Amino acid sequence: MDSKTKQSKGGLERAKKLSPERRSEIARDAALVKSGGFKALHKGNFKEVIGVDIPCYVLNDSNHTAVMSQRGIAEALGFATGGGTAIKKFLSSQSMLPYIGSELSKKTDQPIVFKLDQTGSGRKAYGYDVTILIDICQAIIRANDNNQLKSNQAFLVKNASIILQASAKLGIRELVYKLAGYNSTKEAVIAAFRQYILEEARKWSKEFPDDLYAEWQRLYDIPVPVRGRNWEHYHLTLKFIYLPLAKSNGKLLALLKEAKKESKGKKYDKLHQFLNEIGLTALRAHIWQVVGIAKTSQSVEEYERRFSLAFGGQLPFEFDE
Template sequence: MSKEKVPTGRAKGGVARAKALTPEKKQEIARKGALARWGNGQLKATHKGNFEVHFGFDAECYVLNDANKTAVMTQRSMAAALGLSSPSGTDFERFVNRKSISKYLGAGVLEKAMQPIEFKWVYPGAKQSAVTIKGYSADLLIDVCNAVRAAHEAGELISTQLKLARQASVVIGASAKAGIQGLVYALAGYDRTKEDVIAAYKMYVAAEAREYEKEFSPELYEQWYRLYGLTKPERGRPWEFRYLTIDHIYKPLARSNGKVFSLAKSSKQENGEKGDKIHQFLSEVGVKALRTQVGKITGIAIVSETREEYERYIAEKVFGQKSLPFGGDADPA
């Protein structure tokens, strides 16, 4: 279990102050803070969107008419994005004020959570009816997700909340790459590259979720250490594993002669970051093929007594040849 991350300094004082306030005092502070920050009812939403069609949960989002074109999510939307059951605005407020979560938010974020943005949305049509809505800058979702993940690492979430930790990690990872503000812009029709942004975000959601599944068996690595006489480094894995992975796993994947690997690699170069893994950029069909391939290679490695026997089996069973097409060498040259 990870060591608890307890707020210190000003953050600690802010959390303590927030705990000591009565609900009425909190509301009064929130009202004054919101007025000071956002003005007196002058904010209006120019665009409106929803996560439901593309992501499967009902969560409204808006773009405001302020100078920053702030991307906002309603209080209910925040709860839905976190994966809270039967989400509502009050659910979100109660959640962020729980002891297990609030201690990881810090004073500044807690104040933002206590100061919802009040804005108007005018429904299109003949009557032009307007409603007043409360929401938060979309980046607050990332702050809360970080707090959820920290609480999980400290072992403070109960078993029924573990799904929230997974959802939080998925949202953080996907949003860090695609941008939560850009996604709200796209869903609300504010961004001219709407479909591209949505597609990219959906890809990253799938990629982040897939990181929770081990695509490569630890047994395969153990067998490679044995067959190639490699010494386990204190951290990470030997550089030779990179070439073994490419040559024995990715190049023959789906009998594509390296084409699937090239496509995934190109996708990573265009859309990914340095620490991303190639398998995160495979399609669902590609991931299934990868798992089959890893299982096959692991089996061959287990029954092989020597490196020579292993590579002979790889050549025959995987490539259908008498020798490996790339020389059977793990060296990069």
């Protein structure tokens, strides 16, 4: 028996196990493809929810598949450039392949082709079942848990966590609504998802997140404080956050000197106050780079070596006495 005959026989055996309803759905989908392909019955956009222009669609297949483009998935995860190419390159990297798996890899390699209007005369588009985004987010978290991501990929962990948590909260709420026979409006769903997104984002936007100190505690074997932070946390914050920021190719240091000059001798009593007024964005970006390096380091030696490579050493602040 040749391979084609074996495949055909296997396909028939699988078909026998399907319910009549599922076989009918498959037949309808095959007919749709034969008659010109799937069409977008509805179109939406994530801009109202997360502020990013990412279109989404619901198709006319039997499952009413919700789809978004590869570019949209890339932008939702925070890739600033490269779009679909960037996400595809990332997913095929050696660090991600073990966590993607063959099934998800196959899905990303075989996009759904559909027409952008209901008449079927519009231009073709290429999309993916939106649940792929959830699968990718889970793969990112697994890869990060196993220290496979680079320090400059910390933004992916952050965005994947936000998407997963917000989607889970909205999903369980909507499931209860459906089971209880309550139909929420489009506006209510958007408002709820926006709320969940903001809640999760706030956890990641604290100037000094708990993750930072948890990783330092792990690496430096620091006892967990009963409340607040201890002197070791203070020392590490100066060493790995404030002092490298002061170097920053001289930019923040120059701003500090300029600010002191303009204030006619008035000194900033607190370094954090200065950064809040002038360099909060730089502070946050730096902190999450440090978190990424710490999370993917197995020892103090590895952490400090990688930190030094990333930031090129340290330079003390030059405060006037």
